[in-house]
Amino acid sequence: MIRVVVVDDEALVRSGFELILNASDGIRVVATAEGAQAAEVIRREHPDVVLLDIRMPDVDGLTVLREIQTLPEPPTVAMLTTFDTDEYILTALRSGAAGFLLKDTEPEQLAHLVRTLAAGGVVMSPKASRALLRSHPGAGASQDADVARVRQLTDRERDVLVLIAEGLSNADIGTRIHLSAGTVKDHVSSILTKLRVSSRVQAALLAERAGLLSDGRADAARDHGW
Numbered sequence: 001m002i003r004v005v006v007v008d009d010e011a012l013v014r015s016g017f018e019l020i021l022n023a024s025d026g027i028r029v030v031a032t033a034e035g036a037q038a039a040e041v042i043r044r045e046h047p048d049v050v051l052l053d054i055r056m057p058d059v060d061g062l063t064v065l066r067e068i069q070t071l072p073e074p075p076t077v078a079m080l081t082t083f084d085t086d087e088y089i090l091t092a093l094r095s096g097a098a099g100f101l102l103k104d105t106e107p108e109q110l111a112h113l114v115r116t117l118a119a120g121g122v123v124m125s126p127k128a129s130r131a132l133l134r135s136h137p138g139a140g141a142s143q144d145a146d147v148a149r150v151r152q153l154t155d156r157e158r159d160v161l162v163l164i165a166e167g168l169s170n171a172d173i174g175t176r177i178h179l180s181a182g183t184v185k186d187h188v189s190s191i192l193t194k195l196r197v198s199s200r201v202q203a204a205l206l207a208e209r210a211g212l213l214s215d216g217r218a219d220a221a222r223d224h225g226w
Helices: 011-022 035-045 061-069 089-094 107-118 126-135 143-151 155-165 170-177 181-195 200-209 217-223
Strands: 002-007 027-033 049-053 076-081 099-102
Touching: 002 011, 002 035, 002 107, 011 027, 011 107, 027 035, 027 107, 035 049, 035 061, 049 061, 049 107, 061 076, 061 089, 076 089, 076 107, 089 099, 089 200, 143 181, 143 200, 155 170, 155 181, 155 200, 170 181, 181 200
Parallel strands: 002 027, 002 049, 049 076, 076 099
Antiparallel strands: none
């Protein structure tokens, strides 16, 4: 059972997500909370996944995210936003968020995205990720330098990077390209080191920026939450 906490300042959003997810097999919303209550609720409930509003009037999502990251075993966190692009998204990704999605995500996709997060994958709204790349084409380093680092990966590492960008967990990547989970883990570690990023989400953004998803793989990526 995947345990989920939904954090949002709007009661309608909290109840809507709770209704959708509790109707899905293998997922249970164990609590919902507003921003000021979020850290305490998460400490108490020990969820696997947190869906966290990035903009709240009392305590913003970035503050909650930083508090969550100090826990001994922090849950996987995806940021919720109502905007196609959000000035805080990059900061959230650098602070440890495993992805972001729009609050108007289709109900039939929501449970799939939560399962992807719980399995160690990344999730990004297609519309939001494209807008993010347009708005911040050189975030963290110049675009040319980013692409150059991607090109320095081995062929196998690029294959793994594409599957990371599709939202697959290490186990799913191993199944797809017939590698052991340990070997995939080694490849992922090498990829993050070579790309000079600290998370799978940042690596996925570089894959998109370098054009690795432009040969038909983009459709598969969208099926996994992009």
